[in-house]
Structure formats: structure tokens, C-alpha cells
Amino acid sequence: MDTRTALLAAAAALLLAGAIGAVAAPDAIVDPREDDERPGDVRIVDTVVSPGEVRGETAELRLGVDLRHRGSTVENVTVRHRAIGADSGLLVDETTVDVGDVDGGGERTINGSVDVEREGSYRIETVVFADGERRAAQTTRVGGVAALTPDYADSRVGFTESNVWPTVAVSVSEADNETATLSVSISVTNRGDAVSEPIDLRVLVRQAESNVIADEASETVGEVRPGRTDTVTTTVEVPANYNYYVDAALWSDDVLIDETQGVANLNPRETISTNQTTEEVEFAVEDFTRGEGGDDVGGDGADAPDRGADGAGDSTPGFGPLVALVALVAAALVARRRQ
Incomplete structure (x- = not known):
């Protein structure tokens, strides 16, 4: 067999093998471009x-x-x-x-x-x-x-929070027997990263016992640099010899941003504090109901003994009047029998 015949025979064998493989495994010949087309x-x-x-x-x-x-x-x-x-x-x-x-x-x-x-x-x-x-x-x-703070009340400017330095400092600048002029200094801090815009400071002075507004004042807090504290001072005039709450609030476009409180004790015989708290007591109905034995725990006190100013009852400790009366009757009966 010459070389040409041998080459033709080899080519025919290869074609035959490829045809048989395609029939036996049709998925063996795949376009490589379709290899990445997996389902999305x-x-x-x-x-x-x-x-x-x-x-x-x-x-x-x-x-x-x-x-x-x-x-x-x-x-x-x-x-x-x-x-x-x-x-x-x-x-x-x-x-x-x-x-x-x-x-x-x-x-x-x-x-x-x-x-x-x-x-x-x-x-x-x-x-x-x-x-x-x-x-x-x-x-x-x-x-x-x-x-979350509403956008309209979101401001990085507020009253200074400190354990020693007072947020609201009140001093008496003038006084007589009837009135007193108070100088109120309030500390404001910018906790933001940019210079603050001007906002309003409003101060109300309330008489402690009556809550009557004695005087009020308004000031403008100017631009405060980031991380800085500014002090705003205003004056109010109030009747002397009373105690007052000094309420301060920061407002921006009529929106309340922050508030704080101080006191002014002008009555030397009585003082007030901003740290006063009220204890809440839960009301329980069973504390005021009548028990099964007939004892009125929380009645109107009609059957209770009358008490004096010191809280003690009029009855004598020991034997009561009823016991003494019974003893007298018993003694009279005994004496009659002996007669």
C-alpha cells in the first residue's frame, strides 16, 4: 500500500469514528460560547x-x-x-x-x-x-x-449639659422692698460640625407656688462655632421675696428645639429646687373595699373614735367605758343578794 492510499484510509477511519461518536453522544460537541449560558x-x-x-x-x-x-x-x-x-x-x-x-x-x-x-x-x-x-x-x-428626631426639630444647638457649670445662672442685679431685677445667663452649645444659624431664646419666670408668670424675656442666639459654648444674658423684673422657676427654651422658626429650667430663691425662709420629683402611686380598688368580716377599712370614719390634735383617741387605754359599766351592774347585783 502506497503512502497516498494509507493517508486516505486513515482519514476515512477518523471520519467514521467521529460520526459514530456524534451518534452515541450528541452532547459531546458543544459550542464553547454556550458554556456560560447557565440559567439566570x-x-x-x-x-x-x-x-x-x-x-x-x-x-x-x-x-x-x-x-x-x-x-x-x-x-x-x-x-x-x-x-x-x-x-x-x-x-x-x-x-x-x-x-x-x-x-x-x-x-x-x-x-x-x-x-x-x-x-x-x-x-x-x-x-x-x-x-x-x-x-x-x-x-x-x-x-x-x-x-428619630423630626427634620423640623433637628438642630445640633442645645443647652449645655454639665455637672458643675450651671446651664441657667441667676443673679440679682438690683433690688428693693418691692421688686428685684434678675440677670439670667444661659449656656448654649453647638454639638454639630458646622456653624449654627441664629435661633431664638425665650425665658419665662414663674412664681413657684402659683405658677403665675412674673416676667418674660426674649433674646437671639447668634452663630455658634462647632463644639463651642456661648452664653446669652437677659434681665427680668419680678416681685421681691418670692421663689421662682426660670424656664428657658430654644426656638427655630417657631419650633421648640430644647428646653431647660433653673430657680431663683428670693424667699430666705423657703427654697425650691429643679430636682423635685413626684412619686406615682398605683390606685388599687381593693384597698378601699369592705372585708367579709364587716370591718370598714376605708370608710368615712363615722364609727371611728374621735381623735384630738395629737392623733390620739379619747378612749382611755385598758378597760373601756362599757366594761366599767358592766362591772358596776355586777357589783350592784352581788350587793343586793347579800342583803
Whole structure:
């Protein structure tokens, strides 16, 4: 056999072997470009919740959902958020974000939001759909929404908090037998990172026993640098020989930002303090009901013995009048029998 014939025979054998392999394993010959065309998959990696616009009764919760994509393009993707009351189980708000087609692999962040009431805790349920089919889900719990400061009251300027240096310092600048002029110095601190805008300081002086406003004053707190403390001083005139509460408040565009209190003791025989507290006592009905034995625990005192100014009863300790009367009757009967 010459060389040409041998080559033709080898080529024919190779063709025959390839044909047999294609028939036996049709999937053995695959276009390498189709190797990465796996079914598309999208899932939730993480969900981040942050406060958005905070209003008086409601607050916006911003939701950032990290989606991971693999395989071929996933079409018509949507992300649904539901805010459900943690205690009531009722639906509070629901929003849907239209993502569209997701491809290219890797991760991407989808932003959304829900509005909830500030009073309460919530369960945020996030679900990912593709062509209306549920693909992934995650639940995030949120609490303490009431602690968020409304945007209209958000200010980094407030009264100074110190253990020694007084926030409200009151001194007497002038006085006579009828009136006293008080100089009130109030410390204000900027806890922010930028220079504060001017705000209003209002001071009310209340007579301690009657709560009657004796005088009031207003001042403007100018720009305060970050981390600095400024002192604002104003004067008020009040009747002498009384004790007063000095109420101070910071206002911005008629919005109450912060408040504090001091005292002015002008009555040397009696003083007041800002640290006074009132103890709450729970009312229990059983403390004022009649027992089974007929003893009136909390009656009107009609059957109780009359007590003097020192709280002691009129009855003599030991034998009572009834016992003495019985003894007299018994003695009379004995004497009659002896006769």
C-alpha cells in the first residue's frame, strides 16, 4: 500500500469514528460560547435600612437591597417591600421597585423605601420577583423609630449639659422692698460640625407656688462655632421675696428645639429646687373595699373614735367605758343578794 492510499484510509477511519461518536453522544460537541449560558439566577445578599425623611407622626425608612446575579439575563425583575406592624401583624405600607432586566453578573444595589408611623416596631419583608415568579425573600426587623428626631426639630444647638457649670445662672442685679431685677445667663452649645444659624431664646419666670408668670424675656442666639459654648444674658423684673422657676427654651422658626429650667430663691425662709420629683402611686380598688368580716377599712370614719390634735383617741387605754359599766351592774347585783 502506497503512502497516498494509507493517508486516505486513515482519514476515512477518523471520519467514521467521529460520526459514530456524534451518534452515541450528541452532547459531546458543544459550542464553547454556550458554556456560560447557565440559567439566570438572582438573589438577595443583604438589606440595609436607614432613616429618610422624619416627620411629626410618620417616618420614611430607606431600604438598600444588594442583589447578586449569575448566569444568563434575568428579565422583568421587581423588588417588593412590605412594612408590617411587629405587634399587630397589620400591613402598614407596601412599595414595589421596577428593576427591569438584570445581567452582567456581580452585585448591584436596588433602593426603595416605605413610610411607617413613628410609634411602633416593624417587620420589613423584601421579595424579589422575575416575570412574576418569586425568586428570593428576606425579612428585616426595625424598632425604635420613635427615637428619630423630626427634620423640623433637628438642630445640633442645645443647652449645655454639665455637672458643675450651671446651664441657667441667676443673679440679682438690683433690688428693693418691692421688686428685684434678675440677670439670667444661659449656656448654649453647638454639638454639630458646622456653624449654627441664629435661633431664638425665650425665658419665662414663674412664681413657684402659683405658677403665675412674673416676667418674660426674649433674646437671639447668634452663630455658634462647632463644639463651642456661648452664653446669652437677659434681665427680668419680678416681685421681691418670692421663689421662682426660670424656664428657658430654644426656638427655630417657631419650633421648640430644647428646653431647660433653673430657680431663683428670693424667699430666705423657703427654697425650691429643679430636682423635685413626684412619686406615682398605683390606685388599687381593693384597698378601699369592705372585708367579709364587716370591718370598714376605708370608710368615712363615722364609727371611728374621735381623735384630738395629737392623733390620739379619747378612749382611755385598758378597760373601756362599757366594761366599767358592766362591772358596776355586777357589783350592784352581788350587793343586793347579800342583803
